[in-house]
Amino acid sequence: MPATWIFLIVLALAAIGYVLGRSRALASASGDSRNLHSLPSYYGSHVALYAAVPSLLLFGLWLIVQPVMIEHHVQKLIPETSYTSQGELNLLMSDVHRIANGLDYAVRNGTLGAQAARDLSTETSDIRAVLANSGVALGSDVSAPTLVAAKEYRALSVTGDSYRAIAVLALALAGLAFAVIKTNRDFRARNAVERVILSLLILAASLAILTTVGIVLSLVFNTIEFFKLYPAMDFFFGTTWSPSFGGGSQLGILPLFWGTFYISLIALAVAVPIGLFAAIYTSEYASPRIRGLAKPMLEILAGIPTIVYGLFALLTVGPSLMAVFGPGTGLGWMQGGTAVMTAGLVMGVMLIPFVSSLSDDIINSVPQSLRDGSLGLGATKSETIKQVVLPAALPGIVGAILLAASRAIGETMIVVLGAGAAARLSMNPFEAMTTVTAKIVSQLTGDADFASPEALVAFALGMTLFVITLCLNIFALWIVRKYREQYE
Amino acid sequence: MYDSPTLETKLDTKNIKIAADNVQVYYGETHAIKDVSVQIQEKTVTAFIGPSGCGKSTFLRTLNRMNDTIDICRVQGTILLDGENIYDPRVDPVQLRAKVGMVFQKPNPFPKSIYDNVAYGPRIHGMSKSKADLDQIVEMALRRGAIWDEVKDRLHSPGTGLSGGQQQRLCIARAVATEPEVLLMDEPCSALDPIATGQVEELIDELREDYSVVIVTHSMQQAARVSQKTAFFHLGNLVEYGDTSQIFTNPVDPRTESYITGRIG
Numbered sequence: 001m002p003a004t005w006i007f008l009i010v011l012a013l014a015a016i017g018y019v020l021g022r023s024r025a026l027a028s029a030s031g032d033s034r035n036l037h038s039l040p041s042y043y044g045s046h047v048a049l050y051a052a053v054p055s056l057l058l059f060g061l062w063l064i065v066q067p068v069m070i071e072h073h074v075q076k077l078i079p080e081t082s083y084t085s086q087g088e089l090n091l092l093m094s095d096v097h098r099i100a101n102g103l104d105y106a107v108r109n110g111t112l113g114a115q116a117a118r119d120l121s122t123e124t125s126d127i128r129a130v131l132a133n134s135g136v137a138l139g140s141d142v143s144a145p146t147l148v149a150a151k152e153y154r155a156l157s158v159t160g161d162s163y164r165a166i167a168v169l170a171l172a173l174a175g176l177a178f179a180v181i182k183t184n185r186d187f188r189a190r191n192a193v194e195r196v197i198l199s200l201l202i203l204a205a206s207l208a209i210l211t212t213v214g215i216v217l218s219l220v221f222n223t224i225e226f227f228k229l230y231p232a233m234d235f236f237f238g239t240t241w242s243p244s245f246g247g248g249s250q251l252g253i254l255p256l257f258w259g260t261f262y263i264s265l266i267a268l269a270v271a272v273p274i275g276l277f278a279a280i281y282t283s284e285y286a287s288p289r290i291r292g293l294a295k296p297m298l299e300i301l302a303g304i305p306t307i308v309y310g311l312f313a314l315l316t317v318g319p320s321l322m323a324v325f326g327p328g329t330g331l332g333w334m335q336g337g338t339a340v341m342t343a344g345l346v347m348g349v350m351l352i353p354f355v356s357s358l359s360d361d362i363i364n365s366v367p368q369s370l371r372d373g374s375l376g377l378g379a380t381k382s383e384t385i386k387q388v389v390l391p392a393a394l395p396g397i398v399g400a401i402l403l404a405a406s407r408a409i410g411e412t413m414i415v416v417l418g419a420g421a422a423a424r425l426s427m428n429p430f431e432a433m434t435t436v437t438a439k440i441v442s443q444l445t446g447d448a449d450f451a452s453p454e455a456l457v458a459f460a461l462g463m464t465l466f467v468i469t470l471c472l473n474i475f476a477l478w479i480v481r482k483y484r485e486q487y488e
Numbered sequence: 489m490y491d492s493p494t495l496e497t498k499l500d501t502k503n504i505k506i507a508a509d510n511v512q513v514y515y516g517e518t519h520a521i522k523d524v525s526v527q528i529q530e531k532t533v534t535a536f537i538g539p540s541g542c543g544k545s546t547f548l549r550t551l552n553r554m555n556d557t558i559d560i561c562r563v564q565g566t567i568l569l570d571g572e573n574i575y576d577p578r579v580d581p582v583q584l585r586a587k588v589g590m591v592f593q594k595p596n597p598f599p600k601s602i603y604d605n606v607a608y609g610p611r612i613h614g615m616s617k618s619k620a621d622l623d624q625i626v627e628m629a630l631r632r633g634a635i636w637d638e639v640k641d642r643l644h645s646p647g648t649g650l651s652g653g654q655q656q657r658l659c660i661a662r663a664v665a666t667e668p669e670v671l672l673m674d675e676p677c678s679a680l681d682p683i684a685t686g687q688v689e690e691l692i693d694e695l696r697e698d699y700s701v702v703i704v705t706h707s708m709q710q711a712a713r714v715s716q717k718t719a720f721f722h723l724g725n726l727v728e729y730g731d732t733s734q735i736f737t738n739p740v741d742p743r744t745e746s747y748i749t750g751r752i753g
Contacts, residue, residue, distance in 0.1 A: 373659065379612050
């Protein structure tokens with residue numbers, strides 16, 4: 001039975017269960033819902049949940065486990081003499097999949113009878129031709145063990161699918177029956193439903209956490225792999241970045257790290273004053289009408305995709321900087337449009353809405369009573385802002401700036417387009433440099449062998465970056481939390 | 489207070505600190521204060537009483553132009569402080585507020601140290617010549633606020649760490665530190681327990697030696713205990729104003745009597 005059908009039948013059973021549970025509860029209370037422990041809809045939901053949740057969980061699990069088990073079983077049918085490495089085995093197995101799917105397709109099309117598909121053999125017919133007839137193209141002739149494996153694969157899939165249908169539907173019916181039998185006027189359906197909902201919420205939360213753990217683990221393992229091939233000291237303290245895929249590359253993180261730091265610094269130097277002043281204006285001085293207009297306008301900036309900022313850096317900011325600092329003007333500080341300054345300025349513009357919007361909310365949450373207190377002592381508005389409002393809001397503002405900083409460190413597209421690709425240790429902000437993120441991209445796009453240090457270094461870079469931004473975020477949260485209660 | 493020499497005034501200002509004449513206050517379309525005229529005397533505690541929403545806090549806030557911070561609020565009429573109209577366009581509300589201090593309903597210490605809280609006003613107004621001078625001002629203010637003994641050993645710990653009653657006395661000390669001539673108090677005891685209330689009331693009585701104190705209160709016992717003059721507000725009108733003893737024992741207006749005996753409110 002196809003998966004969609006099973007799913008729909010389970011849902012239908014749940015719907016039936018809802019009606020059954022509801023009416024059974026009402027019947028046990030002789031039709032008067034006031035005699036019930038919970039509202040009638042809770043009894044219905046209780047039955048529906050018992051019918052649907054366990055069976056759908058089993059269904060999901062089955063969908064994941066069955067292919068793995070079949071794969072494992074079928075692999076044994078392929079003689080060990082026909083491959084030498086894991087890679088070759090993988091290629092053979094994908095042939096098996098393609099043939100099995102091709103046979104399925106042919107049977108469904110009617111070009112091949114179901115029995116005929118089971119009886120096929122390499123001695124009596126040319127499989128490649130048979131499948132080609134029904135519109136499935138194969139790259140090469142099919143060997144006997146492959147065909148056997150493919151047929152076994154099909155057979156196991158069919159059996160597995162029917163067991164799956166039986167097991168899932170049986171579980172759904174059992175859950176339904178169990179819950180219906182439990183339903184009576186004194187049954188605490190509301191509490192039961194709320195417990196189930198609670199566990200669903202916990203499940204959702206733990207899925208998100210597990211994904212994070214998975215991402216971190218994949219980073220960690222690949223990073224360990226990298227450090228087996230390349231000494232950690234050279235990675236962390238090397239001052240040269242020159243990967244060469246022929247081997248013998250120097251992979252020192254310092255130039256990349258310096259680029260990241262330098263560009264982020266310029267970006268923050270742009271974003272923090274502008275964003276903060278904008279926030280002070282919108283939250284303290286602007287009339288409600290102007291605030292209602294200016295704040296969304298600022299926040300539109302946050303919605304621009306970073307690649308568009310990158311284009312802006314490449315096509316507008318870079319050339320304008322060249323016109324001022326380039327060789328043509330006699331200053332000659334800048335040799336090309338792509339430079340730390342270009343990327344830093346544009347990234348700063350990107351960060352303005354982060355700083356301004358968060359700071360605006362934080363300044364607004366400073367209680368009015370503090371402003372009144374200061375004004376009541378004869379302070380002017382700007383004295384009040386400088387000496388009372390901003391100090392009270394400072395922890396939150398610092399948090400906002402640190403969040404903006406971790407955005408700046410993780411930014412890629414603006415750097416790729418605005419700062420160039422040269423890994424360089426230099427103080428001159430008009431020179432091209434590059435960052436950790438931009439180099440991760442360039443190390444992984446290309447035909448690199450994934451087992452080489454030149455590709456694996458990307459994971460080490462990613463891990464380093466992750467640790468840095470994580471520390472920044474934790475530090476930001478810690479600051480915000482430590483001082484938040486102060487004026488409450 | 490004025491940028492130029494004073495105006496002539498008809499009033500006998502000898503004992504009168506604040507004279508309000510025909511004051512109207514509007515919040516947008518709402519007419520919150522209607523035709524209020526009242527004369528507040530020097531070195532006296534004046535209590536404003538009345539049911540919730542009767543406009544007593546609003547009127548209090550017009551006395552130091554705190555209502556200026558509310559966009560939709562308009563004030564008409566004249567309010568004379570020492571014979572000078574505080575709503576004259578030449579008056580700087582900031583300087584006015586230094587003269588007419590205010591203590592709020594909820595204690596609102598700044599998130600700074602106790603010392604910095606009290607030194608806030610003197611610093612802004614440049615009232616001290618040296619650090620020692622400022623120390624002196626802070627100590628005096630804290631003593632006047634009857635909180636010196638409790639905080640003298642922790643002047644540099646945050647003011648927000650004090651208890652509610654201590655915070656309110658700190659706020660009073662903070663207001664006193666700028667040496668105002670009038671002190672406005674908007675229900676200063678409503679967030680305090682009876683013991684702290686007693687301390688603050690005692691304090692108000694002492695402050696009377698140097699300041700005019702205007703206090704808004706919901707507690708008629710408090711008004712009777714601390715004030716010499718009482719004004720009764722009802723629905724935006726000033727119903728009756730007179731000596732506290734007379735208002736509480738022999739009110740002229742039937743509405744005052746009803747409120748005091750608990751029939752309206």
